[in-house]
Amino acid sequence: MSNSRFVIDGKDIPFRPGQTIMDAAMAAGVYIPHLCHNPDYASTGNCRLCLVKLNGRYVSACTQPAIADSQVDNQIDEINQQRKTLLQMLFVEGNHQCPGCEKSGRCQLQAVAYYVGMLSPYFTHFYPRRELDASHPEMVLDFNRCILCGLCVRASHSADKKNIFAISGRGMDSRLVINSTSGKLGDSNFSAHDAAASVCPVGVFLPKHKGYEVPIGQRLYDREPIAQVGDVAHPNHQRDKK
Amino acid sequence: MSHKIRVATTSLAGCFGCHMSLLDIDERLLELITLVEFERSPINDIKQLEPVDVGIIEGGVANTDNVEVLREFRRQSKILVAIGACAINGGIPAMRNHFELKECLEESYLDGIGVVNPMIPNDPEIPLLLNKVHPIHEVVKVDYVLPGCPPSGDTIWTFLTELLEGRPIHFPYSEIHYD
Numbered sequence: 496m497s498n499s500r501f502v503i504d505g506k507d508i509p510f511r512p513g514q515t516i517m518d519a520a521m522a523a524g525v526y527i528p529h530l531c532h533n534p535d536y537a538s539t540g541n542c543r544l545c546l547v548k549l550n551g552r553y554v555s556a557c558t559q560p561a562i563a564d565s566q567v568d569n570q571i572d573e574i575n576q577q578r579k580t581l582l583q584m585l586f587v588e589g590n591h592q593c594p595g596c597e598k599s600g601r602c603q604l605q606a607v608a609y610y611v612g613m614l615s616p617y618f619t620h621f622y623p624r625r626e627l628d629a630s631h632p633e634m635v636l637d638f639n640r641c642i643l644c645g646l647c648v649r650a651s652h653s654a655d656k657k658n659i660f661a662i663s664g665r666g667m668d669s670r671l672v673i674n675s676t677s678g679k680l681g682d683s684n685f686s687a688h689d690a691a692a693s694v695c696p697v698g699v700f701l702p703k704h705k706g707y708e709v710p711i712g713q714r715l716y717d718r719e720p721i722a723q724v725g726d727v728a729h730p731n732h733q734r735d736k737k
Numbered sequence: 738m739s740h741k742i743r744v745a746t747t748s749l750a751g752c753f754g755c756h757m758s759l760l761d762i763d764e765r766l767l768e769l770i771t772l773v774e775f776e777r778s779p780i781n782d783i784k785q786l787e788p789v790d791v792g793i794i795e796g797g798v799a800n801t802d803n804v805e806v807l808r809e810f811r812r813q814s815k816i817l818v819a820i821g822a823c824a825i826n827g828g829i830p831a832m833r834n835h836f837e838l839k840e841c842l843e844e845s846y847l848d849g850i851g852v853v854n855p856m857i858p859n860d861p862e863i864p865l866l867l868n869k870v871h872p873i874h875e876v877v878k879v880d881y882v883l884p885g886c887p888p889s890g891d892t893i894w895t896f897l898t899e900l901l902e903g904r905p906i907h908f909p910y911s912e913i914h915y916d
């Protein structure tokens with residue numbers, strides 16, 4: 496353990512060379528909001544929610560290596576306002592009807608939005624038309640909620656070694672696609688036990704034959720905010736010890 | 738208090754769940770009616786809208802009548818509140834937005850399972866459906882939003898009491914949810 500340190504919001508954080516701001520903050524129990532980051536996979540910095548200020552400049556905490564003696568602003572009003580705007584854009588770009596979503600109450604998009612105090616999506620909704628894929632015997636994919644975080648792509652590639660998922664298209668046309676001759680999950684070699692099946696921060700991967708199993712009030716994020724509870728893929732992995 | 742706060746409420750394309758939740762403040766209703774006077778509302782069945790301090794809108798905008806009622810509420814209310822998922826993002830009724838209106842009507846009234854006497858209703862008394870369901874902020878300016886499907890009685894109570902006391906409104910974690 497080296498004795499390099501930096502400061503987040505006035506708190507001293509130790510780090511080892513090569514650790515990102517996110518790695519060091521998580522290890523120290525300081526919560527930085529994020530969606531596309533999962534410590535098991537390489538960071539891509541695409542959701543931009545872990546936006547922080549490093550010595551006054553914006554960086555994404557999950558891709559920026561920690562720098563000794565630097566000052567990082569995380570929980571400041573200016574940044575949380577920007578995070579809220581990013582979340583509002585994610586909400587209107589897809590179809591997020593939380594009252595009818597099986598993931599509700601244990602959804603990271605929702606939990607981070609609660610955390611930054613988002614009360615409404617504010618922008619004009621796109622209401623895109625996206626088909627479900629129910630071709631697999633064990634899993635339904637509801638693309639209406641995909642935020643293109645790329646976690647299932649990374650998990651299928653590096654943990655499962657199957658490369659079942661990819662993000663295709665550009666800009667507004669970007670979408671999650673499946674690597675099978677028909678483009679359907681049922682024709683791929685996907686299994687519900689794959690790592691890719693359990694990394695989605697939102698409600699795209701829905702196991703069949705169950706749903707709404709945990710009563711309202713007892714779900715992952717019903718009682719405590721995500722800073723205390725941790726990520727969907729790693730509950731209690733990090734606890735904000737502030 | 739010499740002058741009670743005047744409140745009106747309505748349900749547009751909603752299910753009245755938010756109004757049920759308002760009743761869920763239980764015995765606090767007795768306290769509430771010492772502070773507010775209910776004008777037009779499904780609770781008292783008053784149909785005529787007079788100028789009010791607070792207008793509370795449940796439901797999104799799905800037909801021409803919804804547009805008219807919503808605009809009237811905006812004109813007559815000093816503060817307009819969007820209550821519940823449908824008012825805020827269209828909610829469950831907005832799930833029809835992925836389809837053409839024609840497809841929805843055909844599925845419901847012509848081709849759907851168990852349809853007898855297939856016919857698309859066309860009575861002049863029935864308000865025309867809009868092509869899409871809209872959140873209310875796409876039609877009028879909204880001053881406050883109360884998320885939830887429905888927001889709990891406690892959330893509504895926190896909102897109303899803090900609003901009436903003129904305080905910045907702060908909700909405990911458990912009182913804000915989107916479902």
Ligand code: SF4
Nearest residue numbers: 591593596599602698
């Ligand atoms: S994925 Fe999350 S935010 Fe989207 S509808 Fe489901 S619960 Fe709501």
Ligand code: SF4
Nearest residue numbers: 641642644645647695
């Ligand atoms: S399906 Fe889920 S994990 Fe995959 S890219 Fe979309 S949001 Fe991310």
